[in-house]
Amino acid sequence: MPAITIPARQRRQIASLAANVLIVAMEIAGLILSIRNHGIALFQFYTEDSNLLAMAACALCAGYTVRNLRHGAAALPRWVKILKFMAVCCLAVTFVVVLVILAPTAGRGGFRMMFLYSSMLYHHLLCPVLALVSFILWETDPPLTRRHIRYALIPTLLYAAAALTLNILRLMDGPYPFLHVYEQPVYMSVVWCLLILGGAYLLAWLIQLANTACFNRLQRKAA
Numbered sequence: 001m002p003a004i005t006i007p008a009r010q011r012r013q014i015a016s017l018a019a020n021v022l023i024v025a026m027e028i029a030g031l032i033l034s035i036r037n038h039g040i041a042l043f044q045f046y047t048e049d050s051n052l053l054a055m056a057a058c059a060l061c062a063g064y065t066v067r068n069l070r071h072g073a074a075a076l077p078r079w080v081k082i083l084k085f086m087a088v089c090c091l092a093v094t095f096v097v098v099l100v101i102l103a104p105t106a107g108r109g110g111f112r113m114m115f116l117y118s119s120m121l122y123h124h125l126l127c128p129v130l131a132l133v134s135f136i137l138w139e140t141d142p143p144l145t146r147r148h149i150r151y152a153l154i155p156t157l158l159y160a161a162a163a164l165t166l167n168i169l170r171l172m173d174g175p176y177p178f179l180h181v182y183e184q185p186v187y188m189s190v191v192w193c194l195l196i197l198g199g200a201y202l203l204a205w206l207i208q209l210a211n212t213a214c215f216n217r218l219q220r221k222a223a
Contacts, residue, residue, distance in 0.1 A: 015138045019131075026130075027054060047094045096199065098115070101177075
């Protein structure tokens with residue numbers, strides 16, 4: 001009996017579908033744990049907001065990938081890919097902030113707690129890593145350009161504006177050290193904003209660059 005050969009494009013789509021379904025499942029598991037830990041207050045955390053965005057984006061990616069497999073189509077709708085790009089970039093910001101700021105300042109065992117404990121296993125580690133891998137390697141079509149990077153910054157800008165305003169009005173405390181506007185000089189708040197927004201732009205640019213490079217490589221192989 002001859003072996004069944006699955007075209008490379010379909011293999012990528014199947015891998016993307018499996019990754020997105022797994023991410024949605026892990027996001028639900030993490031959300032349940034977050035609700036138990038924080039209740040309605042979970043929405044004050046950038047981590048939780050970005051993971052909710054990722055859950056929606058990955059669910060849409062999975063649905064449209066099933067449609068593409070059924071109809072032999074190659075590309076996701078551009079708006080779906082942009083939404084996934086936004087979510088992946090937000091998760092990358094979460095991962096980097098935890099890695100370089102929150103975990104080191106959490107004291108002994110900070111890295112283990114921040115990456116392996118409760119919902120943080122899903123929201124700080126597994127979902128960000130798998131979402132990044134699936135987006136760069138398997139969700140290459142349609143390609144995005146540098147002008148799409150601005151969309152990736154929208155969620156971070158909205159969160160920063162809301163969180164800073166609520167902290168200034170003393171309606172929210174933190175929840176991150178760099179949002180404690182009354183416990184640091186004004187210039188430090190400005191520096192933190194510039195660092196995080198600049199870092200968010202850099203991460204979005206690198207992710208877009210890597211995704212486009214994979215698309216171009218696949219196009220050359222198919223030629």
